[in-house]
Amino acid sequence: MNSGPATPPGTFAWPRAFFARYGAGLGASVLVLVGFWILALVLVPQLAMADFSFRPNLPPTEQGGPRDVYTLEHYEYLVRGGAGGEGEYNTVDLAVLGRTLLAALFVAAVDLAICYPIAFLLAQSAHGGFARLMMVLLVVPFWLNEILRAFAFRILFGTSGLVNDVLLGVGAVEEPMDFFRDNVALYSGLTYAFVLLMVFPLYNALEHLDKSQIEAARDMGASWLRVHWRVVIPFAKPGISSGCAMVFMLSAGALATPQILGGPSSLWFTQIIYQWFNTGNNWPRGSAYAIALLISALVLVLVAMRVFKVRLRDLGK
Amino acid sequence: MTSTRFAGIFLTAFVVLFFCYLLGPLVVMAVTAFNSSAFPRVAPFECFSVEWFGVLANDVRLVDGLANSVYIGIGVVLLSVPIGMAGALFLTRIPDRAKPWYYTVAVSPILIPGVVLGISTLVFWDRLGRMFGAGDESVFYDGMFLTIVGQTTFVAAYCLLVFMARLQRFDATQEEAALDLGATPGQSFRKVLLPFLKPAIASSGVLAFLASFENYNTTVFTSLTQETLVTVVASKVRHGINPSISALAVAIVALTLAGAVVYEILRRREAGTGAKAAAGRNVVSSKLGNPALALFLLVCVAGIGTVYFAGTVGVEECKATVQAEKRRRAQERIDALEKTLQDGAASAAPEAPANPGETIFAPRNLQPATRRPTDEAAPTQGEGRQTNNPFSPDDLAPNGDSPGGQTSGQTGD
Amino acid sequence: MAAVDLDGVSVRFGPIHAVRDVSVHVADGAFFTFLGPSGCGKTTLLRAVSGFVEPSAGAIRIGGQDMTGIGPHKRPTALVFQNLALFPLMPVWQNIAFALEVRGVGRAARRKRADELLELIAMPGHGDRMCHELSGGQRQRVAVARALAAKPAVLLLDEPLSALDRNLREHMRGELRAIQRRVGVTFIYITHDQGEALAMSDQVAVMRQGAVLQVADARTLYDRPHSAFVASFVGENNVFPGTVTALDSNYATVATKAGLLRAKPDEKLRVGDAALVFVRPEAIRFAPSEDVENRMAATVAASAFEGNLWRVFLELAGDLRVTATRVHAEAGSDGEDAGRVVIGFSARRAVALPEGPLAAE
Ligand SMILES: Nc1ncnc2c1ncn2[C@@H]1O[C@H](COP(=O)(O)OP(=O)(O)OP(=O)(O)O)[C@@H](O)[C@H]1O
C-alpha cells in the first residue's frame, strides 16, 4: 500500500497525514477509541495490578493511609511461604506453578501432535464435501463453551461413566478407575478444549503451501517423514508457533476446566489465584500470583521462541 | 506400495479416532439429556424423557444468568466492534516503525490469561472508583459494567484481527478515488470503506457476542455479585451435576445450528450483491436459502414434537418401575454404607461407594486448606462448605441437588 | 477549464528524489502527456497535482491559484487511477455520479447526469450494471466518466490504458482523444508508451529520473530531440557515436566509424565534442541517389516482414549495426534485400546531439 498523502518531511508529519486521510471527526474518533482501549483497558489496568501486588493487604479504609507502603511480601510469600518459613521455600505453591506450566506445555505438545495430521489433511488432501464435513465436525464441539465441554468429560470419565463401563465390561480393569485423581480427565479435557485453537493456525499456514513443493521433494526421492521434516514443518512454522503459544498460554491460564475436572489432590495455579480473591480475600496477593503466572508463562513462550527462532510477528496470524 | 497403503489405513484410523474424541463426549452428553436418570449417564438408560429441558426452563438462576449474559454480550459487541475497527484503521495509518509495537500491545490481550485480565480490570476500576470517592452503587463496582470492559479488552483484539484480514483485501486507491472526486474524509469512509467492511462488522459482531457469551475466566472475577449463564453453569457443575446441564448443552448446539444456518443464508445473500458471483447464480442460491431454512425449522419442530410426545406417553410407567428398582437398590446401599461407617473410618470418605469423582468437590477443594500452613489469610473453602453432604451419592435420590430436586418434583406431577 | 503551472516542483521520499525541479506550463484545454520509463516519477508528479502528495519544494498552480495546503477533495482535479479504482459495490451509474452524491445532489439529478455521461462515453443503457459485469474497455470509459462527472478543470490520467490488450489500447487512444475534444477539459496524461504519447498529445514532456528533459509537441519531439535520451526513448533510432570535426551554419560534420557523417546539430555542440548522430530507420535509403550526403556500404544480416513494412538489419564496418525499414510496396520483387548493399540518409533527416545516456541503458 503506497497510498495516502505521502509523509511530508518535517515535524508532525504523521498526525497531519493521519488527519488528512480520516478528517477531524473520524480521525479523532479513531484516536479516542484506540486510546481508550490501549490505555484504559489494556496497559493501565495491568500496571495497576502490578502496583497493587506490591501493597499490603489492607481494609479499604486504610488504603492510601500510612500503612499503605510498597512491599514485596506477597512475592516473598509465593517463594518463601508464610511466616516462620525462614530459609525454606513455599514448595506447595511453587510446585503448583511448576506443574501448571509443565502440564500446559504437555497439553500444547499433545494438541500439536494430534492436530498436525488433521490440519495437513484438511489443507492439502481433503476436497469438496469431505473437507466441508471435516470443518463442520471440527467446529461443532466449540459451539459449546469450556464448561459444558468439561462437563461432558465428567460424565464420560465418572466412576460409573461410559469409559469405566466399557473398561469394566471388557474386563480391562477390576475396579472403576478414578480418572480425576490421576488427572487423566483434566489433561484430556484441556487437550480437547484447545484443539480448534491448534488446528486453525496450522491449517492457515499449511493452506498456502504449494503442493508442487511437496511433489518436488517426493520426486527427488525424499521419504514422507523427510518431506514433512524438511519442507512442510519449516513452512508451517509460523502457524505451529502461534498455535502452540496460544494453547500453552490458554491452558496455563485455564480456570473452568481444572475446577471441573481437576483431581482432588492437584490444583491448577489459577485456582490458587481464584482462592486468594474469593475466599482468601487477599487481592494484592492474588494480583502478585497472577503476575507471577503471567510473567513465568510469557518468559517460557519467549524462551521457546528464541530456541525455535520464531519472530514475534509470526505469532497471532 | 504396501507402505503407502499401510500409511493410508493408519491415517484413516487416526482421523476416525480423532473425530470420535471430538464428538464422542458430546454424543454421550446429548444422550444423558434424554435419560430420565437423575445422574447424567448413558447406561443404564432408564427412560426416554425431556423433563430435563423443563427443569432448565424453570431454573430462575439460569434464566437470570442468561439475561445477564445477553446484556453483557450486547454491551461487548457495541464496544469491541468499533474499537476493533478503529484499531485496524489506526494500524494502517501509522509509521511502519511503530507498527510492530502497536500490534504487539494490541494483540497481547489474546495471549494474556483471562484470569489476569479479570483481576487487572477489577483492581484498576476499584482504584479509579476509590480515587473519585465513588460509592459501592457506582459504575466502578457494577458487575455488568466491569464484565463488559473486562471482556472488551480481549474481544476487541479478536475484532481487530477480523478487520485487519478484511482491510488487507481493500484496494486503498478506492478511498483516494473518493477523496479525489470531492468526498470529504468522512464521506469517503461512510460511502466506500464502511460498505466494504460490512461483512467484517457482521462477523466480528457475531464473534464478539459468542466470545463474550462463553467467557468464564474473566467474567468470574469481574461479575462480582452478578451471575452470567456461564458462571451459573460453572457453579452448578462444581457443586454436583445433573442432566439439565446436558439438556442445556443440547439446546445450545441446536440453537447455534439454527443460527449457523441463518448466518449461512445471510452470507449467501451478501455474496449475491458482492462483486464476484455471477448474477444468475445468486438468484438461484438465494432462492435455495429459503427452502433450506424452512426445511431446517420443519425438522426441528418435528423432532421436538416427537420427543415431547414420546416423553409424555411412556415416561410415567417407565419411571415408576425404575423408581421401585432404585428404592430397592438404595436401601441395599444405605445398609452397606452404614456398615462401613460403623467400621469407623471417617477418612474413608473418598473410598465410600459414592462415586468420588462424580460427587462433590469437597475432598479436592479441602486439600489446599489442609496443606497450607496456618495463615490468617489462607483461603477457606467456600465450595467445600456449601456441599452439604458428601456421602449422599447423586444417583441415590433425584433430590440430592437442590435446583434439580425442586423442579423434578414439578415434572413428576 | 484551467491551465496548470508546475513551478520548480520537487518531491522527496526520504533519500529518494522522486521528482526533481519540474517546471512545466500546461495550457488550458490541452492534452498534455508526461512520458517516461517506469519508475521515473510520473505517478508521483500526478499525485502531487491531485493533492495526495505534498511537494517538498516548488508550487503547483491550477487556473492561476496556488494549491499548496489544499486537500485532494478540494482541488478542481479528477484522477483516473492506474488500476481504475472503481467502487465494486456500486452499480455503474452510482460510480459515475459519486462526485455529485458527495456534493448532496438529489438522486434524480444524479441519475440524469450519469445517463448523459454514459451517452458521452458511448455506453448508454449500462447504468444499472455492476462494474464486474463490464469489459475492460468499458470499465476504462466508466472511470473516465466518473472523473468527468465532477466537472473538473483538469483531468489526470495515470496510465489508464496499461491494463488493456493491444488492440483495445489503440482503439481507446482515439476514444480518449475524442472525449477530450468533446468536453474541452485539460487532460494531463501519463504513460511509458511513446506511441500512445505521440498519437494522442498536444504536448509531451519526456521525463527521466524525476526530471523533465524536453517539452514539445509530438513532431518536434520526434524530429528534433534535444538530448540523446529523448532521441533514443521516443521512437526507434540508429546511433553513430563520433566526434564533431566541423560546424557550419546548417550542419555538423561528425567523424564516426562509418566515416564522416553530416547531420543537423544541436545548438550546444562545439567542434571537438563527443557527439551521437541519430537516424530514424525510415530515413535510411537503399541505393541512394547522388545528392544524399551520407552514404555507406552495408551487409544485410537479416530482414523481417511486418506486414506493412520490412525491417532490415544491417551490419556496417566497425561493428556498427543499423536497422532500416522499407515500405512493403516499395521493396524489391521478393521483398528481400540480400548480400552487400549501399545505404544512405540525407543530412536533413539526421541529428547530431551531445553524448549522453541512452534510453536502453
Ligand atoms: N510512497 C513512496 N515512498 C517512497 N518512495 C516512493 C513512494 N512512491 C514512489 N516512490 C519512489 O519514487 C520513484 C518514482 O515512483 P513513481 O510511482 O512516481 O514512478 P512511475 O514513473 O509512476 O512508474 P510506473 O511507470 O512504473 O508507474 C520510484 O523510485 C519509487 O520507488
Ligand SMILES: [Mg+2]
Ligand atoms: Mg506509475
